[in-house]
Amino acid sequence: MAKSRRSRWLPWLFVGPSILLLLIYFVYPTLFTIYYSFTSGTVVNPAQEWVGLGNYIRLFFEDPFFLDLASLDGAIINTAVWLIVFPFGTVIFGLLVAVLADKVGYEAWIKSIIFVPMVVSATAASVIFRFVFNRDPNLGALNAVISGVFPDYQPVAWLGNPDIANLAVIASGIWIWTGLSMVVLSAAYKALPKDVLEAATVDGANAWQAFWRVSIPMMSRTILFILMTMVINALKMVDLVLVMTQGGPQGSTRVIGFTVFWEMFNNQKLGYGSAVAVILFILITPFIIIQVRNVRAEVR
Secondary structure (H helix, E strand, C coil): CHHHHHHHHCCHHHHHHHHHHHHHHHHHHHHHHHHHCCECCCCCCCCCCECCCHHHHHHHHCCCCCCECCCCECHHHHHHHHHHHHHHHHHHHHHHHHHHHCCCCCHHHHHHHHHHHHHCCHHHHHHHHHHHCCCCCCCCHHHHHHHHHCCCCCCCCCCCCCCCHHHHHHHHHHHHHHHHHHHHHHHHHHCCCHHHHHHHHHCCCCHHHHHHHHHHHHCHHHHHHHHHHHHHHHHCCCHHHHHHCCCCCCCCCCCHHHHHHHHHHHCCCHHHHHHHHHHHHHHHHHHHHHHHHHHHHHHC
16 A cells, blocks of 8 residues: 555656746746736846837837848848758758768768767857858958869858848858758668668669658658757757857848847847747747657657
């Protein structure tokens, strides 16, 4: 009887602290962030004045750095570009390396080289890419290399041109995260049942058809996992933008995650930054739900 009671209460020894940590580190900060988003508080004086939806109205209708529909600019538009280019670019390059490296004898060396950026901190990688893509067209490693190969090349201010700066930062992100994508996709590719691939070949499918119509569908859950992971990373992107451009030039690289940090800690606008954080939370939640359901389905 005593043993039965102990076994009944034993799970609560783990569930209880988990619920307490959830309340302290997630529920409490979330509720207070939502509250502050309706105030004009600052970091020094968190709750100054209740402004209702004032911060949200300002974000969508008065702040061109957050949303400017007239010129299709602002953090919302820049984040949308990230959500399109970054996840798919990371998956495409990761899958390409995973498949091609599997066909050669020095696979381990290739994968080790591609995975190295994952070992380097994002801040250090951002500093490196400030030298690769530079604000000054007469500087930058990329301009130097291209000019050495093509003498007639006109140097580009990669981080100084509002039209291409965001894409340059995204390219840096793809370079960093391709290693993770490659490792996960490589494991999924190697785990494919060989008999199914051989059956497709016997039925007359060439290498491309077998890869596209057989291998890719069987890897769909893994690909979805990587895509959702990269979408979440894109939504909460701060470090690359902060170190490489600080949201410039002319706000062309400002994204939602960076805006939360910038408004709170640089502009000291706790209420305004909290409103951006709430919007970020709303945007990121559906992708987290998809990710959790995908992982559950994979386990089952």
